[in-house]
Amino acid sequence: MKNLLTTALALCLALGAAAQTPDSTQGYRFTEGKILRTTPVKDQSRSGTxxxxxxxTMLESEILRAGGPEMHLSEMWIVRHSFMDKGEKYVRLHGKLNFAEGGASHDVTEGIKRHGIVPFEVYPGLNYGTEKPDFHEISAVLKAYLDAVxxxxxxxxxxxxxxxxxFNAILDEYFGPLPERFTYQGKEYTPQTFAESLPIRMDDYVDLSSFTHHPFYEPFMIEVPDNWMWASVWNLPLDEMxxxxxxxxxxxxxxxxxxxVSEKGFSRTKGIGIIPEASLEGMSGTEAEKWGKLTDREKEAALYSLDKPGKERTIDQQMRQEAFDNYETTDDHGMVIVGTATDQIGNRYYKVQNSWNVVPPYDGFWYFSRPFVAYKTTSIMVNRNAVPKEIRKKLGW
Structure with missing residues (x-):
């Protein structure tokens, strides 16, 4: 019983002095700040897309921002074309390329420039008997074919x-043949003319990141496995990103x-991502002594219980670089930052739209703390006009 009480005390104290606020004992409660309009939450289901x-979703929200209508652009149009483009490069490089389901934001913007785009209704890309994407067979078949070639x-x-x-015939069978012309809302288009009809331009979107192994304010080819296109991102200091x-x-x-999102501070069930830190400053001498006597496993359990908000780590440039260099930060998920929020003790968060369907606790949206975003961002894509003028000047734009 004594050990149980000690652990319980640690759970209460580990997340800092701010956790002494009465409201902080009631789980996470968020007050939203500015939330931008987006299209509905989608479901990538069993696909790494x-x-x-x-x-x-970011581009659909950009269409809304530019005064255009709400629409659902076909994800599988881009995925199918990416498989073809990636397959050609994979063969050209004798298989020395990451041929998988993953990709990056620039795959979409470059794909639209190369191949145009169509609405989801025109090309759902589900030609294999399921109502949602399921790539467990597709990926294996495509790679086996290329390896045989x-x-x-x-x-x-x-x-x-x-x-x-x-290879194209296999893609047609799984995703469906690509339409050369189609009618949408009473007008006839090609994929290229439909892309041109949108109130946004793909050249307006830029990738940004923040790492010290390349010079700041210059582009570099980001070294992550899913960057099969070998595209570049612009490098900024962390505070400017x-x-x-x-x-x-x-x-x-x-x-x-x-x-x-492989970080321990990310919780699917609680819909949050944080980087917690124990705060000895908020503990009395006795409390700090008890915390010090806990095993590493007990401390970790207390720190990542995620039962209420508390103190988080202060992230600096060196920390995020070391995490990237040591494979602690990997490019394993993409989402859309759509707004801001604060928890009941004043910690700041970003509200994020995911593509894992409309699920609880926040109907497919998630809250990630500022330290989490500062620490775990591999790259972002934004409209170049969203970058502050003084930073654009440093980049030479």
């Missing part, structure tokens, strides 16, 4: 003239956000 869903040319034999047609997110939201621009 968060990069496409998040960027499409590469293996067949292993003795320096020329590639056949049929392999691209064969965060300033850009804040400036974008304040001025009506949503932000496509690449991040890492």
């Amino acid at each position: 968060c990069w496409c869903y998040s960027t499409m 590469i293996e067949a040319s292993g003795e320096k034999k020329p590639l056949s003239t049929a392999w691209k047609r064969g 965060m300033q850009t997110i804040d400036h974008a939201l304040e001025n009506g621009y949503t932000v496509a956000w690449g991040t890492d």
Whole structure:
């Protein structure tokens, strides 16, 4: 019983002096700040295509911001084209490329520039018997085909003239044939003319990040496995990357956000992401002594109980760099930052739209603390006009 009481006391104290506020004992309660209009929450289901869903949602919100109508752009149009483009590069590089479901925001904007875009109603991309995406078979089949093509040319034999047609035929069977023309709301379009009809331009969207292994204010090819396109991001100091997110939201621009949700402070069931830190400053001498006697496992359990808000770590440039260098921060998920919020003790958060369906506790939206975003962002995509003028000047724009 004594050990149980000690652990319970640690749970109450570990998250800092602010947790002594009566309201802080009632779980997380958020007061929202500025929340931007977006299109409804989608469901990527059993597919690793968060990069496409998040960027499409950002672009759909950009259409709304520009005065256009609410619409659902086809995610699978881009995914299907990306598989083809990626497959060609995979073969060209003799299989020395990450051929998988993952991608990045620039895959969407570059894909629209290359291939146009269509509404979801025109191309749902579900030609294999399910109502939602399910890639457990598709990915295995596509990679096996490409590996067979590469293996067949292993003795320096020329590639056949049929392999691209064969790969395209597989894509057609799973996603459906690509329409060359279609009618939408009484007007006829091609994918290219439909893209041109939108009140946004893909050249207006830029990728930004913050790492010290490349010079600030210059572009660099971000070294993550899913960057099969070898695209570049602009490098900013951490405080300026965060300033850009804040400036974008304040001025009506949503932000496509690449991040890492393998962190212990991320909870699917509670809909939050935080970077907690024990605060010895808020403990009395006896309390601090008891905290010090807990095992590392007990301290971690207390710190990541996530039962109420408290103190979080202060994130600096070196911390996020070390996490990236040590594979502690990986590019494993994409979402959309749509607004701001505070918890009941004043900690600041971003409200984020996910693509894991309309689920509790916040109907498909999540709350990530500022320290989490500062620490775990791999890159963001925003309208270049959302970047503060003084930062744009440093970038030479």
